[in-house]
Amino acid sequence: MSTTLNRLVILGLDGATWTVLDPMRKRGLMPNLDALLTRTAHGTLRSIVPPVTSAAWTTMMTGCGPARHGVFDHRYYDVAAGQMKVNHSARVRVPTFWHLLSQAGRSVVSLNVPVTYPPLDVRGVVVSGMDAPHLDAALSGAPEFAERLRAEVPNYSLRYFWKRAPQSLAELTENARLTAESFMGRAEGGVLADRMVPDWSALMVQFQNLDPFQHRAWRYLNVDETGIDNPPWNDAAGEVMRGLDRAIGTLVELADRRNAGVLVVSDHGFGPCLGRIHVNRILIEAGVARVPGVSGKLVRRAKQAADHARLWGAKRDDPSARSSSFDLSVEAQFPFDWKRTLAFAPHQDTAAMVYLNSTDRRAGAPLATPRQIDEARVAASQALAEARHPDSGTPLFPLVISTAEAYNLDPAREGYPDLIALPDESYWVRTKLTPGRGWVEPDANLPGTHRPEGIVALCGTGIEPGRTLQAELPDIAPTVLKLLGLPIPGHIEGKPLPCISELPTVRQDPATTAVVGPHRAQFDYTPEEQAIIEQRLADLGYLE
Incomplete structure (x- = not known):
């Protein structure tokens, strides 16, 4: 040409x-x-x-x-x-x-x-x-x-x-x-x-x-x-x-x-597509994410109640408005113990987007020093990289990318995830915490x-x-x-x-x-x- x-x-x-x-x-x-x-x-x-x-x-x-x-x-x-x-x-x-x-x-x-x-x-x-x-x-x-x-x-x-x-x-x-x-x-x-x-x-x-x-x-x-x-x-x-x-x-x-x-x-x-991988269940079992005890659950329920009351007020003022999880805070959507959770995945698609729970992102978070942040990043990355399919033994996340290392940037400053975990190509990722303990579950509505x-x-x-x-x-x-x-x-x-x-x-x-x-x-x-x-x-x- x-x-x-x-x-x-x-x-x-x-x-x-x-x-x-x-x-x-x-x-x-x-x-x-x-x-x-x-x-x-x-x-x-x-x-x-x-x-x-x-x-x-x-x-x-x-x-x-x-x-x-x-x-x-x-x-x-x-x-x-x-x-x-x-x-x-x-x-x-x-x-x-x-x-x-x-x-x-x-x-x-x-x-x-x-x-x-x-x-x-x-x-x-x-x-x-x-x-x-x-x-x-x-x-x-x-x-x-x-x-x-x-x-x-x-x-x-x-x-x-x-x-x-x-x-x-x-x-x-x-x-x-x-x-x-x-x-x-x-x-x-x-x-x-x-x-x-x-x-x-x-x-x-x-x-x-x-x-x-x-x-x-x-x-x-x-x-x-x-x-x-x-x-x-x-x-x-x-x-x-x-x-x-x-x-x-x-x-x-x-x-x-x-x-x-x-x-x-x-x-x-x-x-x-053969199913979905529960990324937050993996992080919980590794001790990287934590679920609350009784007192923590009461605090979370109070937070949810406040959010729902705010949404009710918005609907009262505008009955045609749609409610949405966008109106719920991440803390209200995910039942973590936020004072002890080191890393969590609040969104997903063809990869798990994992964020470190640092003071750069939220007040009162457990990660405050560069060393703590680095150690938590390693722990979360290792937990995902070592996760295996319960039947085949193959890695569930063959590639886990640290955005700080791969792109030479500060993820918290840029608003980017700290880790991007790509699943085995035949699986989708699930972040929603639902009853059950299995890491992999079929999804009849998602065959591709x-x-x-x-x-x-x-x-x-x-x-x-x-x-x-x-x-x-x-x-x-x-x-x-x-x-x-x-x-x-x-x-x-x-x-x-x-x-x-x-x-x-x-x-x-x-x-x-x-x-x-x-x-x-x-x-x-x-x-x-x-x-x-x-x-x-x-x-x-x-x-x-």
Whole structure:
């Protein structure tokens, strides 16, 4: 490839994996993707640590890992408030390629990408994704586009349909129909945006509903040893992939009309899930986390009662308001003895996020000196690294990362977890303390989970087709900038895809300055908005 592109269409397939796409192509369900791949360089795109949706899409847009862009999970621990809160675009510490393109005078279109709410202040149209509390909020940055979208694309919504594993063929069939309609609604939104922003340089459409579908219906895709071979159910699941393919075809046709390149990316891959690991039970048994005695339980119940009274008052003043665990403090949600607990995990996804209970985070905490903090970090890390599956004896957490050591920063100051514990790839993590003592439990509602191996494909004039690419998620942002002829800022950690190596690479130096922590965003969700998003995350399987 010897010349840059004027336009690039980006297809964001949340959770897409060759493990599914290749069998679906062979079954004849994805002819549009099949045709596209004949003219693309494509291969595996390795996600970030941890491979969670919000952190990964932020990496895709910024070219930086979570330690630099600031988003590790859907939620973060707000120490000042003592609560878990939802991450959002105002907390991202570095510019996205949307900002860089806009600053260069280019128009952009971004539809449904996570961590773009509040809508980005860029030239063009940004419709926020799953972190927007509702569609009106997602569209709030583009009122003219919003009016046309509501009138012309009724299937464009923020609805999610896979709140549990399907209990019947009828439920699977109906959810598949709705999901396929939502995919086409996304694609039609992209076509409308093309008409309303005709000078766009980058146009991206993200398909979020692919992720919860695979979480809940993985086995009916029948692509691995956990698959269920039941033709009527397999056919119903296949209709989701057929619907995705129709949406892909619509956007590829748009790209061809506009003489644009096409870039296909996923934030992570997917595979079977065999159960959940109770991370806080492991910490309790190791003596790293402690549960209270009788007097401690009374104190905790008093704290819960005070929180619930406050919530009752809020509901009395506004009967339409939703209650939410966002309104409960972390201390009220987790039954720990906070005067003796050294480390705890208040949130999770594809990894356990573990925090040290230090005086930097809460008054009266047991860890006050650097030595105490270091010893507690070692104890918690060792407890998780040594935890074994009760049947197979394999490590439950094969990789435990100390953020202080890995990223050379102070986690308490930055608001980051002290440890990120990645589970065995076939398991999800559970932080909620429930009755029982087992470390591993099955979850019939979660037959699929994330894998780090996602997908990437790129076509454009001069790009040699074939499955030749091995890349990492931070490589996408510098690839977009290079394809469109923009310099790559020095703070970006990724590198352009090798299939465009003939294009000149211009690194900007000095780097654009990142925001220095502790980060204090000017925006925050209202309690009502947080409640809506938390319920959505729970419906999608990310919260309990």
